[in-house]
Amino acid sequence: MDKPVGIIMGSQSDWPTMREAATILDELGIGYEARIVSAHRTPDRLWDYGKTAVSRGLKVIIAGAGGAAHLPGMMASKTRVPVIGVPVQTRALSGVDSLYSILQMPKGFPVATMAIGSAGAANAGLMAAGILAISDPDLAQRVEDWREALSASIPEEPSDD
Numbered sequence: 369m370d371k372p373v374g375i376i377m378g379s380q381s382d383w384p385t386m387r388e389a390a391t392i393l394d395e396l397g398i399g400y401e402a403r404i405v406s407a408h409r410t411p412d413r414l415w416d417y418g419k420t421a422v423s424r425g426l427k428v429i430i431a432g433a434g435g436a437a438h439l440p441g442m443m444a445s446k447t448r449v450p451v452i453g454v455p456v457q458t459r460a461l462s463g464v465d466s467l468y469s470i471l472q473m474p475k476g477f478p479v480a481t482m483a484i485g486s487a488g489a490a491n492a493g494l495m496a497a498g499i500l501a502i503s504d505p506d507l508a509q510r511v512e513d514w515r516e517a518l519s520a521s522i523p524e525e526p527s528d529d
């Protein structure tokens with residue numbers, strides 16, 4: 369299977385959050401790789417990843433980090449492959465630190481920033497799917513089906529159970 373999506377994260381501790389993106393990609397039959405790439409702890413790895421992203425066939429990068437979350441922005445500086453940023457929830461500042469670190473990019477180097485935490489990671493998977501579906505009609509149908517199934521799973525009335 370092709371692996372058009374790269375899921376990268378600053379630390380092993382981000383994986384429980386970023387796994388939500390991977391789960392969505394699995395559900396939609398999209399290939400991906402997952403790597404730990406830290407802006408601060410492994411800057412050379414970040415540089416190499418960004419430098420080779422296009423030549424390795426990556427179409428979308430999902431980047432999650434927490435705290436001083438420089439990974440998505442630095443990756444966006446290094447490659448034209450679209451970067452979707454996921455602010456990981458932190459204990460000290462609940463992820464607002466991550467959100468602001470990822471969101472406020474200077475003109476010229478955009479990062480599509482998702483919500484804080486696991487909802488943001490799942491939505492990053494869906495955003496990646498939507499981007500890839502532009503040029504893949506089979507995937508577009510799977511995304512439509514996924515959305516319909518989600519809507520169908522929402523009850524019309526609340527329950528006491």
Ligand code: RP5
Nearest residue numbers: 378379381382433434435456
């Ligand atoms: C960031 O620091 C990572 O993205 C992670 O969210 C945070 C804490 O990392 P650990 O100390 O748990 O490795 O670089």
